[in-house]
Amino acid sequence: MTSCHDASGGLVDARTGLAADPSAPSVVLVGNPNVGKSTLFNALTGARQQVTNAPGTTVEVQLGTWRGLVGTASGAGADEPAAVRVLDLPGTYSLLARSPDERVTAETVAGRGALGVPDLAVVLVEAGALSRSLYLLAQVAGAGQALVVALTMTDVAATRGVHVDPERLATLLGVPVVPIDPRTGTGLDRLTRVVSDALTAGVPPVLLPDAAPACACNGDAACEPGCACDGPVDVDLDLDAELASADRLFTWVDGVQRALAGREVTGACGAVPGASSPARPAPVRTWSDRVDRVLLDPWFGVPVFLAVMWALFQLATAVAAPLMGAVSSLVDGPVASGVRAALPGPHWVESFVVDGVLAGVGTVLSFAPLMGIMFLAIALLEDSGYLARAAFVADRAMRAIGLDGRAMLPLVVGFGCNLPALAATRTLPNARQRLLTGLLVPYTSCAARLTVYILLASVFFPAHAGTAIFLMYVASITLVVAGGLVLRATAFRDLRREPFVLALPAYQRPRVRALLLSAWVRVRMFVTDAGRIIVITLAVVWVLMAVPVTGGHQIADVPVADSLYGRAALAISPVFAPAGFDDWHASAALLTGFVAKEVVVGSFAQSYAVDAPTDAAVAGDLGSRLRTTFESSSGGHAGAAAAAFMVFVLAYTPCLATVAEQRRLFGSSWTLSALGVQLAIAWTAAVVVFQLGRLM
Amino acid sequence: MSMLTDVLREARGGATTDRIAVNLGIDAGLAEAAVDHWVRLGIVSRSGDVLGGAGCHGCEPTPGRSLACAGCVFARAISFLIFP
Numbered sequence: 001m002t003s004c005h006d007a008s009g010g011l012v013d014a015r016t017g018l019a020a021d022p023s024a025p026s027v028v029l030v031g032n033p034n035v036g037k038s039t040l041f042n043a044l045t046g047a048r049q050q051v052t053n054a055p056g057t058t059v060e061v062q063l064g065t066w067r068g069l070v071g072t073a074s075g076a077g078a079d080e081p082a083a084v085r086v087l088d089l090p091g092t093y094s095l096l097a098r099s100p101d102e103r104v105t106a107e108t109v110a111g112r113g114a115l116g117v118p119d120l121a122v123v124l125v126e127a128g129a130l131s132r133s134l135y136l137l138a139q140v141a142g143a144g145q146a147l148v149v150a151l152t153m154t155d156v157a158a159t160r161g162v163h164v165d166p167e168r169l170a171t172l173l174g175v176p177v178v179p180i181d182p183r184t185g186t187g188l189d190r191l192t193r194v195v196s197d198a199l200t201a202g203v204p205p206v207l208l209p210d211a212a213p214a215c216a217c218n219g220d221a222a223c224e225p226g227c228a229c230d231g232p233v234d235v236d237l238d239l240d241a242e243l244a245s246a247d248r249l250f251t252w253v254d255g256v257q258r259a260l261a262g263r264e265v266t267g268a269c270g271a272v273p274g275a276s277s278p279a280r281p282a283p284v285r286t287w288s289d290r291v292d293r294v295l296l297d298p299w300f301g302v303p304v305f306l307a308v309m310w311a312l313f314q315l316a317t318a319v320a321a322p323l324m325g326a327v328s329s330l331v332d333g334p335v336a337s338g339v340r341a342a343l344p345g346p347h348w349v350e351s352f353v354v355d356g357v358l359a360g361v362g363t364v365l366s367f368a369p370l371m372g373i374m375f376l377a378i379a380l381l382e383d384s385g386y387l388a389r390a391a392f393v394a395d396r397a398m399r400a401i402g403l404d405g406r407a408m409l410p411l412v413v414g415f416g417c418n419l420p421a422l423a424a425t426r427t428l429p430n431a432r433q434r435l436l437t438g439l440l441v442p443y444t445s446c447a448a449r450l451t452v453y454i455l456l457a458s459v460f461f462p463a464h465a466g467t468a469i470f471l472m473y474v475a476s477i478t479l480v481v482a483g484g485l486v487l488r489a490t491a492f493r494d495l496r497r498e499p500f501v502l503a504l505p506a507y508q509r510p511r512v513r514a515l516l517l518s519a520w521v522r523v524r525m526f527v528t529d530a531g532r533i534i535v536i537t538l539a540v541v542w543v544l545m546a547v548p549v550t551g552g553h554q555i556a557d558v559p560v561a562d563s564l565y566g567r568a569a570l571a572i573s574p575v576f577a578p579a580g581f582d583d584w585h586a587s588a589a590l591l592t593g594f595v596a597k598e599v600v601v602g603s604f605a606q607s608y609a610v611d612a613p614t615d616a617a618v619a620g621d622l623g624s625r626l627r628t629t630f631e632s633s634s635g636g637h638a639g640a641a642a643a644a645f646m647v648f649v650l651a652y653t654p655c656l657a658t659v660a661e662q663r664r665l666f667g668s669s670w671t672l673s674a675l676g677v678q679l680a681i682a683w684t685a686a687v688v689v690f691q692l693g694r695l696m
Numbered sequence: 697m698s699m700l701t702d703v704l705r706e707a708r709g710g711a712t713t714d715r716i717a718v719n720l721g722i723d724a725g726l727a728e729a730a731v732d733h734w735v736r737l738g739i740v741s742r743s744g745d746v747l748g749g750a751g752c753h754g755c756e757p758t759p760g761r762s763l764a765c766a767g768c769v770f771a772r773a774i775s776f777l778i779f780p
Binding site for chain 2: 093094096098129130131132135242243246247250251253254257288289292296387388389391392500501502503504505506
């Protein structure tokens with residue numbers, strides 16, 4: 001079977017020449033996804049069909065000839081009956097298209113498709129999903145398209161106790177309704193006859209409400225009962241004709257359904273066969289509603305959210321700590337010894353592999369259990385429906401302080417990773433809103449920073465590690481909110497608040513297998529992706545450590561303090577004296593942290609390993625060395641210095657990739673300004689934390 | 697008050713689709729269709745589309761996307777889950 005497009009972009013079947021005959025009548029099949037359109041199409045056309053792309057798109061549509069049906073195209077000026085072309089359009093729930101597939105359907109129904117203006121639409125209405133089907137039908141009819149209805153899946157609906165009377169539906173709609181079963185062929189002969197008649201004699205329009213709004217009293221006290229106008233909803237919407245039209249259609253669909261169910265009431269304001277019943281039964285409160293009353297409460301919701309997050313970090317640190325220790329011992333002990341023994345050649349090779357790469361990778365590997373628990377817990381919250389509630393509460397809190405709720409979504413994503421969060425700003429409709437949100441995203445504490453928090457919190461605050469980490473997230477939220485308020489009050493005073501609503505899912509029982517699979521895949525990606533970055537970065541760092549700049553040492557045989565890396569770190573370390581960590585190990589870790597925060601811990605491990613590779617037993621493990629370093633640099637206030645270091649890690653540049661993404665999205669000047677502000681905030685906050693901490 | 701704005705108001709108040717249907721006395725499918733209409737207008741976002749791991753579908757490492765997104769753990773994980 002061959003297919004191509006003709007010069008005008010129309011669909012052409014080279015074998016049948018279907019589109020070469022524009023006077024041939026055309027019928028389109030329209031319906032929701034999975035309503036049986038393709039089955040019907042196959043049954044109607046048999047082998048006389050082709051698959052081709054809709055003009056100008058990559059969307060595949062099926063074109064064929066309706067077997068046993070001839071007709072005359074309306075308005076084509078042709079009197080000779082011809083074979084009827086039939087086009088199977090992509091399924092959609094609405095003609096308000098969101099995807100290329102749906103756009104093809106909407107364009108075709110509107111008469112702007114390959115077939116020109118279709119002579120007739122066969123709208124497939126699923127008996128068990130009448131609302132959505134009728135809404136689409138109303139849109140098709142509203143577009144001025146003549147149509148007949150094919151009622152499908154009546155047997156499936158019947159098993160659920162839903163019985164749709166085709167005759168009653170036809171009366172309500174004003175157009176023919178033919179029950180069919182495309183799988184068995186039931187009703188297809190009748191459908192063919194009805195379509196033939198429609199093509200020959202035409203069909204009346206669907207009994208839609210007229211163009212006037214179904215309820216247009218706008219709060220007028222004289223409005224009739226049943227047309228409840230409770231005043232405008234508190235949303236700044238530019239209500240256009242689309243909304244008014246859609247509202248009429250929804251009211252009409254509701255009326256048709258009520259009439260079908262024998263609950264027809266007299267429409268008070270519009271020419272619809274039914275209207276909202278004035279006497280509604282009192283809604284029954286389910287357990288889900290009761291839970292939501294607490295979780296979504298403005299006063300309880302935020303504390304509950306914070307409590308959940310605190311418990312999450314407590315659980316993660318408590319459960320992960322022994323696992324992390326075991327992995328770390330394994331890598332530092334037997335694995336490192338084995339690699340040392342297996343490596344031939346000069347000492348620098350062993351130094352590079354064991355003290356350079358393995359030290360860093362091993363440390364990050366030890367975080368795999370923690371990340372696994374975190375991913376699992378977050379997936380659990382997400383799958384159960386709680387994460388959406390947390391976002392809902394956060395949205396409301398953001399609004400309460402004058403920030404746009406819509407900006408909250410990328411920020412929530414930012415707590416996982418700043419990169420997709422920046423990408424998510426593209427969903428915001430306003431360029432200034434995208435910029436504002438993109439400037440705030442780096443202050444959301446991503447998962448990579450968690451590795452630093454975990455290390456330092458477990459070393460310096462072992463009894464309260466979970467609380468310390470939790471406080472870092474509170475600090476992150478505080479930075480985002482404070483930054484947002486400052487920006488809104490200064491550079492973004494002109495920003496308009498966009499209407500935004502988050503549709504909440506129902507609670508559901510978490511799916512264990514999906515959760516485990518999701519957590520496993522994410523941990524694996526964390527290890528492999530982070531591992532790749534770490535290996536590359538630490539290899540570069542090792543080379544910098546191997547280049548002597550003072551002391552007349554040989555390459556690859558130089559104390560770190562005399563290396564290029566050490567001297568650079570030493571040069572900037574005084575900057576951090578007011579924050580209590582003016583030590584080259586710390587400043588070097590922060591330097592490498594510009595590449596990615598996953599590298600910070602590895603950098604610590606590597607610099608200590610290279611610095612004193614042979615006397616690890618004397619120097620102690622990484623934690624002991626860190627404590628010694630911070631005690632020394634802070635004058636005995638190691639805890640305060642560690643807290644200041646964590647705050648600095650939270651506030652300064654997340655990683656090079658986010659800088660590149662910010663530059664791509666917002667340009668160089670905004671990105672450089674943001675970088676400067678991040679460093680200034682990070683330094684100031686770290687100094688404040690340390691200076692306050694040393695007083696405690 | 698129109699049905700669409702009623703649905704929007706209920707959603708803003710934190711009602712699920714089923715609860716919207718119950719509160720407004722309409723069919724659940726109709727409530728779903730109304731919510732879908734607001735989603736299509738960009739006024740309402742479904743939490744499943746924008747939050748958590750699923751919210752990262754917008755930066756899958758596909759041609760035309762940012763190279764930076766290729767390093768996104770969540771996006772790659774989701775891609776794997778959808779296209780294993």
